[in-house]
Amino acid sequence: MLSHFKLNINGKVREVEVDPTTPILWVLRDHLDLVGTKYGCGIAQCGACTVHLNGVAVRSCQLPISAVGSEKITTIEGLSEEGDHPVQKAWLEHDVPQCGYCQAGQIMTASALLNQNTNPSDSDIDSAMHGNICRCGTYTRIKAAIKTAANSQDLN
Amino acid sequence: MKVAKIKIGRRSFIKSSTLASGGMVLGFNWLMSCDMTPSQVKALPKEWFKINGFLKIGDNGLVTIMSPNPEIGQNVKTSMPMLVAEELDTDWNDVIVEQAPLNTTLFKRQLAGGSQSIRQGWNSLRMAGATARAMLIEAAAKTWNVAASEITTSEGQLIHTLSGKQAGFGEMASLAATLEVPSEVKLKDVTDFKIIGSSRKNVDGSKIVTGKPLFGLDYKSENMLIAMIVHPPAFGMKLKSIDDSKAKSMPGIERVFTIKTHESGYSLGAFDNDAFNEIAVLVGRSTWEVMQAKKELIAEWEMAEAKVEELNFFGRNITVETPAGLESTADHKRILEKMSIKKAKVVRKDGNPEAAFKKAVTIIERSYTCPFLAHNTMEPMNFYADVTEEKATLVGPIQTPEIMEQSVSKRLGMPVENIDIQMTRMGGGFGRRLYGHFLTEAAVISKEMKQPIKLVYSREDDMTQGTYRPSYHAYYKAGLDENKNLIAFQVRAGGIPESPLAANRFPAGAVENYVAEEWSQVSNITVGAFRAPRSNFIAGAEQAFLDEVAEAAGKDPIDFRLELLTKAESKPVGTNNDYVASRYAGVLKLVKEKAAWSTNKNPDVFRGTAAYFCHNSYVANVLDMIMVKGKPVVQKVYCAIDCGIVVNPDAATNLAEGGLVDGIGHAMYSAMTFKDGVPEQNNFDTYRLIRHGEAPKEIEVHFVENKIDPTGLGEPPFPPVMGALANALYRATGVRQYNQPFITDKPLAG
Numbered sequence: 093m094l095s096h097f098k099l100n101i102n103g104k105v106r107e108v109e110v111d112p113t114t115p116i117l118w119v120l121r122d123h124l125d126l127v128g129t130k131y132g133c134g135i136a137q138c139g140a141c142t143v144h145l146n147g148v149a150v151r152s153c154q155l156p157i158s159a160v161g162s163e164k165i166t167t168i169e170g171l172s173e174e175g176d177h178p179v180q181k182a183w184l185e186h187d188v189p190q191c192g193y194c195q196a197g198q199i200m201t202a203s204a205l206l207n208q209n210t211n212p213s214d215s216d217i218d219s220a221m222h223g224n225i226c227r228c229g230t231y232t233r234i235k236a237a238i239k240t241a242a243n244s245q246d247l248n
Numbered sequence: 249m250k251v252a253k254i255k256i257g258r259r260s261f262i263k264s265s266t267l268a269s270g271g272m273v274l275g276f277n278w279l280m281s282c283d284m285t286p287s288q289v290k291a292l293p294k295e296w297f298k299i300n301g302f303l304k305i306g307d308n309g310l311v312t313i314m315s316p317n318p319e320i321g322q323n324v325k326t327s328m329p330m331l332v333a334e335e336l337d338t339d340w341n342d343v344i345v346e347q348a349p350l351n352t353t354l355f356k357r358q359l360a361g362g363s364q365s366i367r368q369g370w371n372s373l374r375m376a377g378a379t380a381r382a383m384l385i386e387a388a389a390k391t392w393n394v395a396a397s398e399i400t401t402s403e404g405q406l407i408h409t410l411s412g413k414q415a416g417f418g419e420m421a422s423l424a425a426t427l428e429v430p431s432e433v434k435l436k437d438v439t440d441f442k443i444i445g446s447s448r449k450n451v452d453g454s455k456i457v458t459g460k461p462l463f464g465l466d467y468k469s470e471n472m473l474i475a476m477i478v479h480p481p482a483f484g485m486k487l488k489s490i491d492d493s494k495a496k497s498m499p500g501i502e503r504v505f506t507i508k509t510h511e512s513g514y515s516l517g518a519f520d521n522d523a524f525n526e527i528a529v530l531v532g533r534s535t536w537e538v539m540q541a542k543k544e545l546i547a548e549w550e551m552a553e554a555k556v557e558e559l560n561f562f563g564r565n566i567t568v569e570t571p572a573g574l575e576s577t578a579d580h581k582r583i584l585e586k587m588s589i590k591k592a593k594v595v596r597k598d599g600n601p602e603a604a605f606k607k608a609v610t611i612i613e614r615s616y617t618c619p620f621l622a623h624n625t626m627e628p629m630n631f632y633a634d635v636t637e638e639k640a641t642l643v644g645p646i647q648t649p650e651i652m653e654q655s656v657s658k659r660l661g662m663p664v665e666n667i668d669i670q671m672t673r674m675g676g677g678f679g680r681r682l683y684g685h686f687l688t689e690a691a692v693i694s695k696e697m698k699q700p701i702k703l704v705y706s707r708e709d710d711m712t713q714g715t716y717r718p719s720y721h722a723y724y725k726a727g728l729d730e731n732k733n734l735i736a737f738q739v740r741a742g743g744i745p746e747s748p749l750a751a752n753r754f755p756a757g758a759v760e761n762y763v764a765e766e767w768s769q770v771s772n773i774t775v776g777a778f779r780a781p782r783s784n785f786i787a788g789a790e791q792a793f794l795d796e797v798a799e800a801a802g803k804d805p806i807d808f809r810l811e812l813l814t815k816a817e818s819k820p821v822g823t824n825n826d827y828v829a830s831r832y833a834g835v836l837k838l839v840k841e842k843a844a845w846s847t848n849k850n851p852d853v854f855r856g857t858a859a860y861f862c863h864n865s866y867v868a869n870v871l872d873m874i875m876v877k878g879k880p881v882v883q884k885v886y887c888a889i890d891c892g893i894v895v896n897p898d899a900a901t902n903l904a905e906g907g908l909v910d911g912i913g914h915a916m917y918s919a920m921t922f923k924d925g926v927p928e929q930n931n932f933d934t935y936r937l938i939r940h941g942e943a944p945k946e947i948e949v950h951f952v953e954n955k956i957d958p959t960g961l962g963e964p965p966f967p968p969v970m971g972a973l974a975n976a977l978y979r980a981t982g983v984r985q986y987n988q989p990f991i992t993d994k995p996l997a998g
Binding site: 093094110111113114115118121122123125126127128129130131132133134135137138140167168169171175180183184187188189190191192193194195196199214215217218219221222223224225226227228229230231232233234235 | 539903
C-alpha cells in the first residue's frame with residue numbers, strides 16, 4: 093500500500109507516495125523525473141543505478157525507500173550544479189562515453205571512490221569499479237579519467 | 249578539388265520550402281528539447297534559415313546540422329555532422345547537432361549496422377555541406393555584385409579579397425535559402441580538410457555526464473503507463489493460457505492481457521524475427537508495481553509446433569525454419585561435433601586440395617567452437633508508443649527505424665505517413681536493436697490500451713528473449729610441404745543455425761590448393777546479427793589456427809602472414825578474394841613496428857598476434873600478456889587499423905579500444921547456455937561480461953594514414969583480438985585455446 097515519504101535528494105526535500113518496498117531507483121526514475129540514474133539489471137550486478145547515500149556509492153535498485161529515512165541521497169543530476177565536478181570534467185576531457193548509458197553509474201562510483209581516496213592506485217580503481225559494467229568497453233578511458241580527476245586541484 | 253554531380257539523394261538537398269509541410273525539422277520534438285551543451289557560446293539566433301534537409305543557418309551564423317543516423321555509441325552523431333561542417337566550411341564551435349527525424353524522403357539509409365554509416369554517408373553528407381556553401385557564396389555574389397568564383401570561405405565567413413568585403417554565413421543565410429540548388433558542387437581535396445581528421449568531442453558528452461534524459465528508457469509523456477511482458481520460459485514453448493486473477497488486482501495495475509506481435513498471415517520483414525510471438529502483457533502506473541504484478545501472473549505454457557516462415561530480407565525471400573523441441577547446450581555440442589566431420593557444401597575450391605594434402609609432409613588439423621551470446625546492451629529493450637485511430641508515435645532506441653516503420657505500418661494497418669518514429673540515443677546496439685519486435689509490441693499494446701505506454705523489458709526478459717549470436721564450429725586443416733611451405737588449406741565451418749564461413753577472405757587467394765565448406769543446423773533458439781556477425785568467431789578461430797601453422801612451419805607468426813599476403817598480392821589464387829592484400833599487410837607491418845615485435849624480447853611478456861579484414865576495414869593486433877600469481881593478465885594491446893581517412897581520430901580510437909575490450913571479454917568470459925530450452929543465464933550474476941580489472945592495462949591504437957574514402961569502425965576491431973588473445977594465452981600457459989569462452993571448462997594455467 094502507498095505510504096508517504098520525505099526524501100533528501102540532491103539537497104532538496106522531495107515528497108512521494110509509493111509502496112514502501114519501492115527501490116530508490118524507481119522512485120527517482122518514475123516519480124521524481126530524475127532519470128539520470130539508470131536501470132541495468134535490478135540485482136546490484138551492473139552498477140548503472142549507482143547513487144550516493146551520504147557520499148558513499150550504493151546500488152539504488154537494492155535500496156528500498158523505507159530504508160532511507162532522511163539520509164542524504166545524491167544522484168548524477170546533483171553531483172554538481174554546473175556539471176563541473178572534477179570527475180565529470182575528467183570524463184569530458186577524456187571523452188569517455190560511447191553509448192553513454194552506464195556512465196552516470198560509473199561517474200557516481202568513481203566520485204565516491206575519490207571522496208574516500210584522493211590518490212587511488214590502479215588496483216584501488218579496479219576494485220572500486222568492479223561492480224560497474226560497460227558493454228562498450230570504455231574501461232581504460234574510465235581509469236585514465238579517474239586519475240585525471242584525482243590529480244585535479246578542484247578535488248576536495 | 250573534385251567536382252561531384254549531385255546524384256545521390258538529390259531530393260535531400262532540395263530546399264525545405266518546396267517540400268510538403270511536415271517531416272522536416274519543424275514542430276516540437278522531445279529529442280530536440282534537451283538543453284544545448286554549455287559550450288555553445290553564441291546565443292540562439294532570432295531566425296533560422298533552412299538551406300536543405302541536413303542543415304539550417306541562423307542569422308547570427310550558428311549552424312544546426314541534422315545527424316541522420318541512429319546513435320548507438322559509435323559516435324556518428326558527432327562524426328556525421330563533421331562531414332557536413334567540413335564542406336560547409338563553418339567553425340565547429342558554431343555547430344549545434346540535432347538528431348534528425350526518420351524521413352526516408354530526405355535521408356538515405358537511416359540505419360545503424362554493418363559499420364556502414366560513415367562509409368555510406370561520406371558523399372551525401374559532404375555534398376549537403378558543399379551545396380549549402382555554394383548557395384551562401386552565390387548569395388554573397390549577388391549581394392556584393394561580384395563573381396561567385398572570386399569569393400572564398402573560411403570558418404563561417406564569406407570573403408571577397410578583391411573588394412575587401414566580408415560577411416558571416418548568418419548574414420547571407422536568408423538569401424541563400426531562396427536560391428536554386430546547384431546541380432554540381434566542388435568537394436574539398438583531402439589535404440584541405442580542417443575538421444575531418446581532427447578530434448572533436450562527443451556532442452552529447454555534457455548531457456551524458458550530467459544525466460540528462462537521452463535514452464529511450466528515459467522518455468515519458470502525459471498519461472503514459474508502463475507495460476512489461478512475460479514470455480515463454482523456454483525456446484520451443486509457447487503461451488497456452490494465463491491466470492491473471494491475482495496479478496490484475498495488484499496495486500497500480502490497469503490491465504493484464506495477451507498479444508500477438510504478428511497476426512497469422514503477417515509477412516515478416518527483414519528484422520521481424522521473434523522467438524515468442526504470443527506474450528502476456530501487464531500494464532500499470534509505475535515500473536516497480538508492474539514488476540511486482542509480473543511475479544503474480546500465472547501462465548501455462550505448451551510445446552510449440554515446428555514452423556517454416558518466409559522472411560523478406562531487402563527483397564530477397566529467406567526461409568526461416570523453426571523446429572519443435574527443447575534444446576540443450578549438451579545436444580548442441582554433439583551436433584557441432586557430428587556435423588563438423590561430415591563433408592559439407594563446397595563454397596570455394598582452388599587447385600586440387602585432395603592431391604595436395606596427400607603430398608603434404610606435415611598435416612595440422614584443429615577445431616574451434618563458440619557458444620551463443622546475448623547482446624546485453626546496458627539499456628534493456630524498450631519503446632514508447634502512442635497509437636490512436638489516426639496516428640502512431642513511437643519513440644525509442646532502434647537501429648532500423650526505416651525498416652520497422654514498414655513493419656508497424658503493416659501490423660497496425662496504418663499508412664506509413666501516419667507513423668512517426670523518433671530516434672533516441674541508444675544504450676548500446678551491437679546488432680540487438682536491428683530486430684525491433686519490441687517496437688511492434690509497444691505499438692500493439694498502446695493500440696489495445698488506447699493510451700500511451702512505455703514497454704520496458706526487465707534484464708531477465710531481455711537476456712532470455714533470444715536474438716543471440718549463433719553457436720559456431722570451425723574445422724581447419726593445413727598441409728605443409730618438405731620446405732615448410734603452406735600448400736593446402738581447408739576450412740569447414742558451420743553453426744547453429746548458420747555458418748560463419750567467409751570463403752573468399754584470407755588465406756583464400758594466398759594458397760594454391762584451398763577448399764572452403766559450410767554447413768548449418770536449424771534450431772528454435774533465435775539468433776541475430778551480433779557486432780561483426782560471423783567474423784566475431786571465424787576471425788579468432790582462423791587467426792589461432794594460422795598461429796599453429798606458423799609454429800609448425802617454424803616461422804615468425806607475423807612474417808608467416810606477410811609472406812602469404814605477398815603471394816596473394818603478386819600472384820593471387822582465384823578471382824573473388826574480397827580483401828586488398830597490400831592493405832592487409834600494411835596493418836600487420838604497422839603493428840609489428842609499433843609493438844617493436846622484432847626487438848622487444850622481454851621473457852616475462854607473452855605476445856600473441858592476429859589480423860583480420862571485415863566490414864571494409866583492416867585491423868592487426870599484438871597482445872601482451874603477463875602472468876600474475878599464475879593468472880594471465882592482459883598487459884597491453886597494440887592495434888593497427890586501416891579504415892581509410894579517419895574522420896574523428898580520438899573518437900575512432902575510443903571505438904577501437906572498446907572493440908578490443910569487448911572482444912577480449914567475450915572470448916574470455918561470456919556464454920549463453922541452455923537446458924531443455926531454458927536459458928541458464930538470465931542476469932549479470934550468471935552471465936559474465938568483462939569488468940574493469942580484466943580489461944587491458946594499456947591500449948595503443950594506430951591508424952594507417954592514407955586518402956582512401958573512410959570505412960567503418962564499429963565492428964572491425966572486435967573480432968581479431970580474440971585470436972591474438974588465444975595466441976598470447978598459448979605462449980603464457982603452453983595451452984592452446986580452442987573453445988570459447990576460454991576461462992571456463994579447464995584451468996588456464998597453474
